[in-house]
Amino acid sequence: MGDRLHFVTAQSSGTGGRKSRGMDTPVTDEEMRIAMELFAESLSVAGAMLLSVACGLLLEELIFGGLVRLFFARQRVPSVATERKGTGEKPCLH
Numbered sequence: 001m002g003d004r005l006h007f008v009t010a011q012s013s014g015t016g017g018r019k020s021r022g023m024d025t026p027v028t029d030e031e032m033r034i035a036m037e038l039f040a041e042s043l044s045v046a047g048a049m050l051l052s053v054a055c056g057l058l059l060e061e062l063i064f065g066g067l068v069r070l071f072f073a074r075q076r077v078p079s080v081a082t083e084r085k086g087t088g089e090k091p092c093l094h
Helices: 029-064 067-073 079-087
Strands: 003-006 025-028
Touching: 025 067
Parallel strands: none
Antiparallel strands: 003 025
């Protein structure tokens, strides 16, 4: 594969004596590939960290926030006397 050149425009503001690329510096395909791999790796690491924190917060909220108790709480079953109270019927005494 040929090394095509890409031109990167960068501002040369105070490099502190370090070597830096000047304006419109050519960049090879290999350097672009390395930069894209670094970007993809850092993006996947940030995504994994965000997913881990989100799962941890959800688990903590389910366990300690009371949502588990809300989901698994027993429903109250009305007693027979409570059901008949509003209908006007009287219990059978025979």
